[in-house]
Amino acid sequence: MKKLFVPISSILLTILLLGCSEDVAPNPEPEGESVEKDEAAENIQKTTESEFAILKIGNQQFEIFSYYDAFDEYVALAKEQPAELNDAYAQTIFQPFRQNAFDEKSVLEYINLIIFTPPQDIIPLQSSLEALSDKEAEFQSAIEESLKKSAESLPGGNKTIHVFPANPAFIHGGSPELNASGVALNEEVMILFVHSSLETEELKHTVSHEYFHLIDMEKGAFESSTAESTLLESTIMEGKAVAFSLLNYPGINLSWISNEDGKVTEQARNLFMEQKDSVEMGVWEDFLNGNPVKGIPASANYIIGHEIMQSFLKNHPEIDVSEWLGMSAEEILAGSDFRE
Incomplete structure (x- = not known):
């Protein structure tokens, strides 16, 4: 990851x-050891x-x-x-x-x-x-x-x-x-x-x-921690970071995040859309660590974030990185084909 x-x-x-605490007194030690x-x-x-x-x-x-x-x-x-x-x-x-x-x-x-x-x-x-x-x-x-x-x-x-x-x-x-x-x-x-x-x-x-x-x-584009953000916000955050690194190093092998094997199914995508506004840590962990019972593979948040961001960039090649950095997760999602 x-x-x-x-x-x-x-x-x-x-x-x-x-x-890290300045108020805690150290345990006494023998002089030589000190x-x-x-x-x-x-x-x-x-x-x-x-x-x-x-x-x-x-x-x-x-x-x-x-x-x-x-x-x-x-x-x-x-x-x-x-x-x-x-x-x-x-x-x-x-x-x-x-x-x-x-x-x-x-x-x-x-x-x-x-x-x-x-x-x-x-x-x-x-x-x-x-x-x-x-x-x-x-x-x-x-x-x-x-x-x-x-x-x-x-x-x-x-x-x-x-x-x-x-x-x-x-x-x-x-x-x-x-x-x-x-x-x-x-x-x-x-x-x-x-x-x-x-x-x-x-x-x-x-x-x-x-x-x-x-x-x-x-820049304050992502102001809260993952624990306080929605599933969509934390997912787009990762999609943006992957997109930026690909701009600088387009030849890197990211087969694990491209969903070439189809492990993120339509069922997982639908569940993501249903829960995209959730701030529950357990929901985020399902999409990070995987939940076989729900049909969610590990790293699904990275795969979906990458998919959404690449779709957005394909649809809007004129938008510079400094501009899409500041765009909200909902704006990125709306500019992609992921909803379809």
């Missing part, structure tokens, strides 16, 4: 909540600074943070203290990310995202990190290229990009409909998840897709 706009499934991480943690924190800060790049495109500035070395540090701490994975993750990954992405701003609304679950299988993670080492420069170049192309097509404000090695538990054979490779947390913060089998063209497409979401939120 290319977008996880808000928490769709949460695991409350107590350690992360404590790490010194070792202070030294580790200092090394982590140096690592975070070294994995940092600034990209300027026109009036925009992009700060790109990579967390490869931070994950190496997490692996080292996890091996030393396997029962304290939450502590290790908060210290090596989440706190540096928090500082880089939000400075001193609150991040409580993001701490229960499943993407911030500490990886449990350390050996597979270590192997994944080793396999990634030869692709870091290639991925960095692809990210910068896609940001440049996207920003030139649709300029906006300053953004931060955060490159995370993917949690091996969340990689399902590299299948794009199952593997979340990008998240736009708010109008300024994008997270990318990379692994050694990820193709650079797919990464470029993901960056462009998530960049559109950042601008969509920045």
Whole structure:
């Protein structure tokens, strides 16, 4: 999935909540252990600074943070203290990310995202990190290229990009409909998840897709979260992001979203139209995760959103991206042939 706009499934991480609260007193520690943690924190800060790049495109500035070395540090701490994975993750990954992405701003609304679950299988993670080492420069170049192309097509404000090695538990054979490779947390913060089998063209497409979401939120075209929007609004949001990324990278393989196998049936389409104005989270999850009882396949919202948006663009080739970005979901639907 290319977008996880808000928490769709949460695991409350107590350690992360404590790490974000200034009023919680830390547990007392032996003096030697405290010194070792202070030294580790200092090394982590140096690592975070070294994995940092600034990209300027026109009036925009992009700060790109990579967390490869931070994950190496997490692996080292996890091996030393396997029962304290939450502590290790908060210290090596989440706190540096928090500082880089939000400075001193609150991040409580993001701490229960499943993407911030500490990886449990350390050996597979270590192997994944080793396999990634030869692709870091290639991925960095692809990210910068896609940001440049996207920003030139649709300029906006300053953004931060955060490159995370993917949690091996969340990689399902590299299948794009199952593997979340990008998240736009708010109008300024994008997270990318990379692994050694990820193709650079797919990464470029993901960056462009998530960049559109950042601008969509920045311009106020999509003001609410998925949890507060209608099924139609959240579906068109994804259709627009896919359309934008296809403008920049038209050759990308999106067979999983084109409904070539006909898995989104007329029954599913009719049900979508019946429930398009629903704000129930369960309805949105049916079209995201699938509901076999109702005849809804997984990723139906992406497939339908893509179908509606491509139909709209075919009917209105004269409308520029900056214009259809601001159009409502109902306007996009009305300008397509999907109702028919």
